[in-house]
Amino acid sequence: GESVGLHLPTLSVQEGDNSIINCAYSNSASDYFIWYKQESGKGPQFIIDIRSNMDKRQGQRVTVLLNKTVKHLSLQIAATQPGDSAVYFCASGRGSNYKLTFGKGTLLTVNP
Amino acid sequence: DTEVTQTPKHLVMGMTNKKSLKCEQHMGHRAMYWYKQKAKKPPELMFVYSYEKLSINESVPSRFSPECPNSSLLNLHLHALQPEDSALYLCASSQAGLGGNEQFFGPGTRLTVL
Numbered sequence: 001g002e003s004v005g006l007h008l009p010t011l012s013v014q015e016g017d018n019s020i021i022n023c024a025y026s027n028s029a030s031d032y033f034i035w036y037k038q039e040s041g042k043g044p045q046f047i048i049d050i051r052s053n054m055d056k057r058q059g060q061r062v063t064v065l066l067n068k069t070v071k072h073l074s075l076q077i078a079a080t081q082p083g084d085s086a087v088y089f090c091a092s093g094r095g096s097n098y099k100l101t102f103g104k105g106t107l108l109t110v111n112p
Numbered sequence: 113d114t115e116v117t118q119t120p121k122h123l124v125m126g127m128t129n130k131k132s133l134k135c136e137q138h139m140g141h142r143a144m145y146w147y148k149q150k151a152k153k154p155p156e157l158m159f160v161y162s163y164e165k166l167s168i169n170e171s172v173p174s175r176f177s178p179e180c181p182n183s184s185l186l187n188l189h190l191h192a193l194q195p196e197d198s199a200l201y202l203c204a205s206s207q208a209g210l211g212g213n214e215q216f217f218g219p220g221t222r223l224t225v226l
Contacts, residue, residue: 034214041222042219042220043204043217043218043219043220046215089155093213098143100157100213105154
């Protein structure tokens with residue numbers, strides 16, 4: 001059954017600030033990484049992805065950084081807005097294997 | 113069309129009922145997925161279909177039975193479920209093969225088993 005009282009890691013920021021959400025992965029063979037945003041009651045929504053031959057990729061207001069040496073991934077959101085409030089999941093994959101391994105998730109709360 | 117649709121949005125069923133969840137995509141994706149998600153947890157992979165063939169079954173109990181009638185549709189047949197099976201069931205799709213890692217998720221079906 002569900003674990004009552006189990007809390008997600010949380011990050012609380014002020015509107016307009018930059019947010020950084022971190023993620024560690026364990027499989028050094030992973031070569032594909034993706035960030036999803038999940039709002040309450042909705043399915044995960046793609047934000048940005050990156051392959052292992054890159055260490056940085058930018059989108060609109062978002063940047064993903066990949067450090068393969070320490071197996072660390074981060075998502076930076078510029079000028080965070082209340083609409084960015086959600087749970088953010090990182091996930092990693094390998095080659096043509098369809099399986100994505102998801103991180104635990106981080107709850108981002110943006111205060112107006 | 114860049115959407116994955118799922119029906120129904122909500123489902124309440126008894127432990128003796130038989131029901132089905134449906135998923136549809138028209139992006140030409142040849143890989144489709146079922147995930148189960150409990151509150152405050154990440155999605156857990158259940159099944160993967162690639163070119164309409166079951167390619168991954170993550171040791172899911174037989175009371176969950178997937179079906180892929182064609183390249184656009186994915187069903188999950190439910191029978192004799194337990195209350196602990198109550199969760200959000202997510203469908204996703206992606207391109208198949210190398211480079212097909214980005215999975216597009218549907219909104220999910222919120223299942224409650226009484």
